[in-house]
Amino acid sequence: MTKLFSIFSATIAALFLTACGQGDVLLVEKAVVNLSPVDGNPSAGYFTVRGGPEDVTLVAVTADDSMRLEMHETVEEDGVSKMQAVEKVAIPAGGTVKFEPGGKHLMIWGVGNSSIQRGTLRMIFIFSNDDRIQFDAVINKVGGAKTDDAADADAQDG
């Protein structure tokens, strides 16, 4: 009887661990916008996506209070790093995908003044399974610690 019980417990534990390992819920975190110091130049956006219980694809990011927003990636070509637009990004179940300086990033044109004054830009992340995640990205202004990143992004533009 004792032995049966311990086998039963082990099975429950295994099921529990499997469920945890797959990522409980699809979510977005650490979203920031490094505001371009130059009017008319795009600002750079970074964030992290944590995959949920199933494989999905990030198909779009939008922000009502901006003129245009694109997903980009940085690629090496003949030893020169340049960036190009990407249409969608795979988010594996339980995985972590980072948009960060030197890699995938957002380019955001025309961030609205009301968002700049508030210090956050509301973004909607749209996934292939129809999940829409709203996140208020923190806006880092010119002269902040992130100025170097913004300058890099500008230098790579075009």
Ligand SMILES: [Cu+2]
């Ligand atoms: Cu870019």
